[in-house]
Amino acid sequence: MSKKIPMRQCVGCGEMKSKKELLRIIRTTEDEILLDRTGKKNGRGAYICPNGECFRKAVKAKGFERSLKMAIPKEVVENLEKEMEKIAAG
Ligand SMILES: [Zn+2]
Numbered sequence: 001m002s003k004k005i006p007m008r009q010c011v012g013c014g015e016m017k018s019k020k021e022l023l024r025i026i027r028t029t030e031d032e033i034l035l036d037r038t039g040k041k042n043g044r045g046a047y048i049c050p051n052g053e054c055f056r057k058a059v060k061a062k063g064f065e066r067s068l069k070m071a072i073p074k075e076v077v078e079n080l081e082k083e084m085e086k087i088a089a090g
Contacts, residue, residue, distance in 0.1 A: 011063030012054025
């Protein structure tokens with residue numbers, strides 16, 4: 001029997017990938033935007049490939065805003081990008 005791999009769409013490039021290939025960004029119940037490295041926190045989530053290109057595409061196209069249903073302050077975007085680049089760099 002083959003296990004079904006849960007697929008999610010990157011809000012940057014729009015490609016479908018397995019959850020573990022993507023980073024999860026969530027909006028918490030307190031309306032905070034966080035990078036959820038465990039993938040287990042509660043909240044509305046958006047998925048993104050762990051690279052700067054997809055991140056910038058998503059920001060430009062307002063992909064996070066659409067997925068998370070709120071406006072995201074510029075400094076939050078900048079923090080997320082920094083955090084993401086750290087993860088992407090290993
Ligand atoms: Zn992508």
